[in-house]
Amino acid sequence: MSYSDLEYEIFSRQFILQNFNDKNIYKLAKANIAVIGLGGIGCPLIQYMVSSGLKNFTFFDKDKIEKSNLGRQILYGLEDVGKYKTITAKEKILRTNPNCKIKVYKEHLTKKNLNLLLNSDIVIDTCDDWKSSKLINEFCVDKSLNYIFSSAINDNIQICLFTNKYNKHVCLNCLFPNKEDAELARCDTVGISSVCAGLAGLITAQKTINTLLNIKNEDNILTLINTTDFSVNNINVKNNVNCQLNNS
Numbered sequence: 054m055s056y057s058d059l060e061y062e063i064f065s066r067q068f069i070l071q072n073f074n075d076k077n078i079y080k081l082a083k084a085n086i087a088v089i090g091l092g093g094i095g096c097p098l099i100q101y102m103v104s105s106g107l108k109n110f111t112f113f114d115k116d117k118i119e120k121s122n123l124g125r126q127i128l129y130g131l132e133d134v135g136k137y138k139t140i141t142a143k144e145k146i147l148r149t150n151p152n153c154k155i156k157v158y159k160e161h162l163t164k165k166n167l168n169l170l171l172n173s174d175i176v177i178d179t180c181d182d183w184k185s186s187k188l189i190n191e192f193c194v195d196k197s198l199n200y201i202f203s204s205a206i207n208d209n210i211q212i213c214l215f216t217n218k219y220n221k222h223v224c225l226n227c228l229f230p231n232k233e234d235a236e237l238a239r240c241d242t243v244g245i246s247s248v249c250a251g252l253a254g255l256i257t258a259q260k261t262i263n264t265l266l267n268i269k270n271e272d273n274i275l276t277l278i279n280t281t282d283f284s285v286n287n288i289n290v291k292n293n294v295n296c297q298l299n300n301s
């Protein structure tokens with residue numbers, strides 16, 4: 054059985070929907086999702102994935118909770134300051150579904166431990182660290198893993214899934230060929246709207262479900278959203294002939 058009686062009760066309203074028929078919820082129950090970064094995007098992302106019936110996860114985040122996180126990292130409270138994000142996030146989402154299987158790593162992803170991603174059906178990167186994103190992208194290209202890049206800065210969201218499964222190469226590096234981290238803005242310097250981070254998490258959760266259940270093709274579509282005026286652009290990302298990963 055994909056789900057226990059308790060889980061059927063928890064998800065009963067959603068499982069009425071056609072997209073969550075028996076065949077599809079089996080896919081949800083079996084999917085392994087890696088999430089890198091349990092911050093402003095990662096918190097709502099994992100909460101809503103669990104609330105949607107996903108239950109096998111690997112979490113990566115080396116950070117401990119700080120007061121400045123609480124404005125948008127909704128799984129944490131003042132009583133959690135000083136604790137590891139991975140441990141606290143795991144405890145919080147198990148309150149929604151205690152049957153979740155969650156592995157946590159209180160460490161950065163580096164070349165030495167990237168193999169921990171190998172059994173993932175989808176790798177979701179919300180880490181807001183360009184150097185890490187480049188590394189994860191390269192690994193996912195090499196191993197043909199589904200990779201979702203999810204980012205939010207000030208009032209703007211950028212999310213894209215790269216399936217890395219076709220002969221025609223398209224990757225994060227095709228989209229952003231920047232070589233240096235310093236070329237890109239980051240939340241700690243430019244700022245981030247709490248609502249914007251939250252919406253990015255929810256949209257990333259929906260893209261994940263769309264992909265797992267074949268509800269909508271998200272492959273190589275960059276979703277750009279401004280959360281103040283609700284403008285949405287979905288752009289087909291093309292191969293960049295100058296991408297150094299072209300022949301990977």
Ligand SMILES: [Zn+2]
Nearest residue numbers: 224226227296
């Ligand atoms: Zn590329």
